[in-house]
Amino acid sequence: MTVHERPFGRHLEDFVPGDVYRHWPGKTITEYDDHLFCLITMNHHPLHTDAWYAERSSPQGRNVVVGNLVYSVVLGMSVPDVSGAAVANLEVETLKHTHPTFHGDTIYAETRVLEARETSKGDRGIVTVETKGINQDAQEVCSFRRRLMVWKRASAPERRRPYDGTDIWA
Numbered sequence: 001m002t003v004h005e006r007p008f009g010r011h012l013e014d015f016v017p018g019d020v021y022r023h024w025p026g027k028t029i030t031e032y033d034d035h036l037f038c039l040i041t042m043n044h045h046p047l048h049t050d051a052w053y054a055e056r057s058s059p060q061g062r063n064v065v066v067g068n069l070v071y072s073v074v075l076g077m078s079v080p081d082v083s084g085a086a087v088a089n090l091e092v093e094t095l096k097h098t099h100p101t102f103h104g105d106t107i108y109a110e111t112r113v114l115e116a117r118e119t120s121k122g123d124r125g126i127v128t129v130e131t132k133g134i135n136q137d138a139q140e141v142c143s144f145r146r147r148l149m150v151w152k153r154a155s156a157p158e159r160r161r162p163y164d165g166t167d168i169w170a
Contacts, residue, residue, distance in 0.1 A: 009085025011153040012125035015116035023077040026108040026136075029065050034103060037069040065101040070142050074133035077109040082131075085156060086148045087124055093145040099135070106136045114145070123155035 038048050046053035047064050054063045083089060101107065115128040127150055133142040151157070 005159070008080050009083060010081070010150065011085065011156055012116060012118065012127070012150050013153055015113045015125075015127045015129075015150070017113050017115055019113045021078070021081040021111045021113075023081055023109040023111065026106045027073050027077070028104065028106040029069065029073065029101060031063070031103040034063070034065045034069060037072075038066055041066075041068065043068070060100055060102070063103055065103065065105070067097045067142070070097065070101045070107065070133060071095060071144065073107055074109045074131060074142055075144075077107075077133075078111050078129075078131050082111055082127075082129055083148050083150075086150050088149045090126070090147040090149055093128075093147065095142070095144040097142050099139045099141045101135065101141045105141075107141060108134050108136075110134070118152070119149070122152075124149055124151050126150075 035049055038044065043066055045066075047058055048054075048066045049063070051063055055061055058064065109131055111129050111131040113127065113129055116125060118125045126147055128145065128147050130143065130145045132140055135141050
C-alpha cells in the first residue's frame with residue numbers, strides 16, 4: 001500500500017524565479033458570496049448590495065463585487081501552491097484592481113515567482129511572488145505582489161495529524 005500526501009505549499013528550494021503556478025480550480029462569484037462578504041466585513045456600500053442603486057448610479061450599471069472579496073479569493077487560490085507551508089506572510093507590496101468583477105464571473109489565478117533568497121538564519125528564506133486573477137473572458141481583475149517567509153526543506157516542521165501512529169484502516 002502507498003500513502004500519498006497532498007502537497008500543500010512549497011519550501012525555499014522549490015521556488016525558481018520565473019516559474020508560474022497555475023492554480024486550480026477557478027471560483028464563480030455569486031451574488032450571495034458578495035453580499036455575505038459585505039455583511040461580514042461591514043462594507044455596506046450600495047454599489048455591492050443594492051441593484052437599483054448600481055443600475056442608476058454607477059458607471060457599470062450593475063452591482064460590482066467588492067474588491068476585497070476578489071483579492072481574498074485569488075489569494076486563497078494561491079495558498080496550496082505558494083504559501084501553504086509558509087512561516088509567515090510578510091507583506092503585500094502592491095494590490096491593483098484592474099477590471100471590475102460582476103456576480104456570476106468566474107475567477108482563475110496564476111502566480112509567478114519573482115525572487116527567492118535565503119535569510120541570514122539559514123533555515124528559511126524570503127520569496128516574492130506576483131499573483132494575477134483572471135476572469136472567464138481572460139481579463140485581469142486583480143494583481144498583487146507579496147513576500148512570504150518559507151522554510152528550507154530540511155528545517156520544515158513535520159506535518160502531523162492527531163491520530164498519527166494509529167492504523168485507521170486496520
